[in-house]
Amino acid sequence: MLVNRLSFFRGTPTLIASRLMSSKISANQAMISKPVQEVDKEMYDILRMERERQKHSITLIPSENFTSKSVMELLGSEMQNKYSEGYPGRRYYGGNQFIDMAESLCQKRALSLYNLDPAQWGVNVQPLSGAPANLYTYSAIMNTDDRLMGLDLPHGGHLSHGYQLPSGTKISYISKYFQTMPYHIDSQTGLIDYESLSKTSKLFRPKVIVAGASAYARIMDCKRFREISDACGAYLMFDMAHISGLVAAGVIPSPFEYSDIVTTTTHKSLRGPRGAMIFYRKGVRKVSEKGKKIMYDLDSKINFSVFPGHQGGPHNHTISALAVALKQAATPEFKEYQASVITNAKHFGEELIKRGFNLVSGGTDTHLILINLSNLGIDGARLETILEKINIAANKNTVPNDKSALFPSGLRVGTPAMTTRGFGVDEFTQVAEFMSRAVKLAIGLKSQESPDAADNRSKLANFRQLCEESTQVQELSAQVYEWVGKYPVPGEL
Numbered sequence: 034m035l036v037n038r039l040s041f042f043r044g045t046p047t048l049i050a051s052r053l054m055s056s057k058i059s060a061n062q063a064m065i066s067k068p069v070q071e072v073d074k075e076m077y078d079i080l081r082m083e084r085e086r087q088k089h090s091i092t093l094i095p096s097e098n099f100t101s102k103s104v105m106e107l108l109g110s111e112m113q114n115k116y117s118e119g120y121p122g123r124r125y126y127g128g129n130q131f132i133d134m135a136e137s138l139c140q141k142r143a144l145s146l147y148n149l150d151p152a153q154w155g156v157n158v159q160p161l162s163g164a165p166a167n168l169y170t171y172s173a174i175m176n177t178d179d180r181l182m183g184l185d186l187p188h189g190g191h192l193s194h195g196y197q198l199p200s201g202t203k204i205s206y207i208s209k210y211f212q213t214m215p216y217h218i219d220s221q222t223g224l225i226d227y228e229s230l231s232k233t234s235k236l237f238r239p240k241v242i243v244a245g246a247s248a249y250a251r252i253m254d255c256k257r258f259r260e261i262s263d264a265c266g267a268y269l270m271f272d273m274a275h276i277s278g279l280v281a282a283g284v285i286p287s288p289f290e291y292s293d294i295v296t297t298t299t300h301k302s303l304r305g306p307r308g309a310m311i312f313y314r315k316g317v318r319k320v321s322e323k324g325k326k327i328m329y330d331l332d333s334k335i336n337f338s339v340f341p342g343h344q345g346g347p348h349n350h351t352i353s354a355l356a357v358a359l360k361q362a363a364t365p366e367f368k369e370y371q372a373s374v375i376t377n378a379k380h381f382g383e384e385l386i387k388r389g390f391n392l393v394s395g396g397t398d399t400h401l402i403l404i405n406l407s408n409l410g411i412d413g414a415r416l417e418t419i420l421e422k423i424n425i426a427a428n429k430n431t432v433p434n435d436k437s438a439l440f441p442s443g444l445r446v447g448t449p450a451m452t453t454r455g456f457g458v459d460e461f462t463q464v465a466e467f468m469s470r471a472v473k474l475a476i477g478l479k480s481q482e483s484p485d486a487a488d489n490r491s492k493l494a495n496f497r498q499l500c501e502e503s504t505q506v507q508e509l510s511a512q513v514y515e516w517v518g519k520y521p522v523p524g525e526l
């Protein structure tokens with residue numbers, strides 16, 4: 034019966050229309066079976082243009098990736114139709130027998146991928162994305178006004194680790210809900226200043242220290258973070274969003290050994306759907322001086338914070354897609370991919386240095402490179418703009434001592450996305466060359482800017498206009514478009 038009804042909708046539009054006339058299928062039912070190309074031309078055209086942009090751009094944004102065809106299949110699947118507030122076996126809606134299977138499978142694969150014993154660790158796979166996952170975690174273990182320390186945003190941290198301006202203006206609401214104190218990187222070495230964190234945390238006595246970053250190219254010293262957290266009695270939460278694929282593949286050290294809680298998004302180096310996970314410890318937290326065991330109570334607190342504390346129905350299509358991504362991440366092919374991500378990043382960094390770029394911390398151990406452009410006579414906003422015009426997507430980024438996040442002196446690039454598309458070291462040499470040419474063009478165009486532009490914003494608008502009019506920019510744009518278009522995107526092979 035089901036098969037008969039489905040086959041009814043197959044065929045040319047004319048055939049379907051004639052079947053419709055002689056049946057009881059309503060126009061509404063017919064509409065919901067049509068592809069977007071027929072239903073919504075306007076949206077379809079936008080999708081087509083974005084597909085083309087992705088295929089013909091060099092994606093250097095280190096938090097982006099191209100997820101797999103199979104993950105995309107699940108994201109567009111019937112799993113999204115179901116409400117399932119609650120957890121496997123404990124739902125507030127009927128009909129969840131298969132959704133339970135999907136979520137349990139996802140949890141099992143998440144623990145197994147990071148070699149975690151289910152007796153010692155649990156995982157919540159329902160958070161909708163990384164910033165919410167961090168908020169849910171803080172709320173689970175802190176009261177409002179409890180204290181938290183995270184890497185300062187201009188030093189490579191993330192908004193969800195708290196951010197307020199030196200004037201006291203709270204930019205991230207995490208800094209409104211909780212008392213936040215930043216720690217910093219050493220501006221000489223570009224590395225986290227553990228010494229200063231150690232001293233400040235003893236005075237500030239935070240309940241949570243957040244390790245992890247959005248723009249930090251080096252391996253963080255988790256053991257050191259653990260010692261610092263223990264010395265002030267804080268939980269150590271590691272936000273491994275950027276590096277979770279590298280950790281899964283074992284190509285960089287894992288933060289699990291030293292952390293109480295690990296959060297991650299799932300769509301960056303891990304290459305899954307856009308979502309997040311919270312891993313938390315179970316069992317004994319510490320033994321008191323009198324020999325009494327103090328147990329972790331994160332399990333119930335974190336799960337309660339996610340639902341019902343903050344979220345409603347989980348996105349089951351995302352959780353199902355994540356289960357697939359986690360299976361892929363456990364393969365030898367994925368390990369090889371992650372090893373190439375790092376080889377490519379190191380090589381790319383060296384090629385950039387050869388062309389006069391300064392890298393914060395002098396290089397990279399990971400997938401990410403942070404460039405300090407101060408010596409080149411161009412800023413991150415202008416370079417991002419001209420790169421976009423030549424089909425290279427990168428992002429401007431603050432470096433230490435920057436005052437403005439909109440007009441910073443840095444540019445952040447990374448290798449996960451283009452390594453997925455098959456780039457190796459030769460291709461990244463070519464990308465460094467494109468970037469070097471872009472810098473030279475940008476410096477020339479900047480010198481042609483109108484002296485009448487009143488502020489940075491109008492200067493940038495003027496610069497963008499000059500880029501659009503430049504035939505050299507147009508030629509480079511066409512060259513990049515053609516060149517990168519030869520590298521397949523997932524699903525094309």
Ligand code: DSN
Pocket residue numbers: 096163191247248274
């Ligand atoms: N916005 C992400 C990044 O680009 O690093 C972090 O969530």
